[in-house]
Every structure is written in structure tokens, then in C-alpha cells.
Amino acid sequence: MEVVVGRIGKPHGLRGEVTVDVRTDEPESRFAPRTALRAQPPQDSASRLTSLTVSRSRWHQGVLLVTFEEVPDRDAAEAVRGTVLHATLSPADAPKDPDEFYDHQLIGLSAYDEAGTRLGEVTTVVHGSAQDLLGIRALDGRDTLVPFVAALVPEVDVEAGRVVIADRPGLVAPFPDEKTDA
Known part of the structure; x- marks a missing residue:
């Protein structure tokens, strides 16, 4: 089972870093280094990437900034703008609280x-x-x-x-x- 964990926003800087609109309660684990995410580019996007691997992530003024291995520079970052990011759930990812649901x-x-x-x-x-x-x-x-x-x-x-x-x-x-x- 897959869940949406974020959407790539605008580039930040020149080295491929992007803002991410977070859609998960666990951004630290979902955007940890070496995490592979399925990428769903917008229909009008030139990007053909179907998977992105987190290189690093950090918080800056309340915004999550992520660098992906496949996005080396600002031009590539602009090309993936609007891409929806999906993570695959494992049984260990199930909510621990019986009153919490995905x-x-x-x-x-x-x-x-x-x-x-x-x-x-x-x-x-x-x-x-x-x-x-x-x-x-x-x-x-x-x-x-x-x-x-x-x-x-x-x-x-x-x-x-x-x-x-x-x-x-x-x-x-x-x-x-x-x-x-x-």
C-alpha cells in the first residue's frame, strides 16, 4: 500500500534543493537519507522520473527542504516541481494508536x-x-x-x-x- 507523503514545491538555491509540501505525520522518517520515494510528476511536466532517492533533508524556517540524488541542480529542481511523492507502507508503519487511521x-x-x-x-x-x-x-x-x-x-x-x-x-x-x- 502506498501513501502520499509530500509534493515538491519550488527550488531553493542552485544545487537542486527543493521545498516539500509535507503530507505525512512522520517527515523525519519519510524523508530520511537513502529513502526511495515513488514520483508522480504532473501531467504537463517534462520530468520522466518515476523514483527519487532522498540525499538529505532539513528544516528551514518551518519549511522542509530536500535534496534528491536524481536532482543535481536548479534546472532539474524546477523540472520536478509539482511532483507528488509516495511511500510504500509496511506492516510496521501501521498507526500504533487504535484511534488513528490513514x-x-x-x-x-x-x-x-x-x-x-x-x-x-x-x-x-x-x-x-x-x-x-x-x-x-x-x-x-x-x-x-x-x-x-x-x-x-x-x-x-x-x-x-x-x-x-x-x-x-x-x-x-x-x-x-x-x-x-x-
Whole structure:
């Protein structure tokens, strides 16, 4: 299984160093020297690199700067701009806390209410500064966001492929005071 760990930003300096928009909770291990990452260049990119190996990484004013073995200079750094970086997960990479999940574990789970009625499916996870949100596509096709907190999502069972959503009026049917055009 692969997860996205970052996206290459603009070059920094002349020697191939790039900024990385970090998308992992473990940047120190994901961007450690000699780590190989699968590279997914943007569609309009001239870069044909499919793998990048970290040469070194460092933090500078809150921004992760990474040098890759395959990117020797500023021109090469500009060519890989926008490349999405993927890491392969091993069983040892599984979250240690049973209440922590990777996005790919949640997306695709069926959503049920506390009575066992199917509500829809988890389609996305939105990471916010205050809390994460689960994007749920209701059975009627409407999309809604549910704060991913224990009070509103009391149960996540990845193995059974389900999450339980509590107290979300309007997820199953329009709000009682909503007017519908008929």
C-alpha cells in the first residue's frame, strides 16, 4: 500500500534543493537519507522520473527542504516541481494508536447511523487546523462533512468496512425545515 507523503514545491538555491509540501505525520522518517520515494510528476511536466532517492533533508524556517540524488541542480529542481511523492507502507508503519487511521483506510468505508441504517460512503478526509472532517456521500448523492470526533463518529471498524455516524440530521433526508422543489 502506498501513501502520499509530500509534493515538491519550488527550488531553493542552485544545487537542486527543493521545498516539500509535507503530507505525512512522520517527515523525519519519510524523508530520511537513502529513502526511495515513488514520483508522480504532473501531467504537463517534462520530468520522466518515476523514483527519487532522498540525499538529505532539513528544516528551514518551518519549511522542509530536500535534496534528491536524481536532482543535481536548479534546472532539474524546477523540472520536478509539482511532483507528488509516495511511500510504500509496511506492516510496521501501521498507526500504533487504535484511534488513528490513514486516509486510505477511511475512504470507501460505508457510513451507518447508530440504529444500523446505511447513510452512504466516506469519500474524502479533510484535514483542518482544529479537527479533521469526513466527507460522506449520502445515498441520494449529496455530499456532507462530518467532524471526525468521537462524539459524532463513535465507531470506526476498518476490517468490517464501516463507520458509525451519530447525531447528523440531514444526512439521510433533507432537513425538516428545508423546502424542496417538487
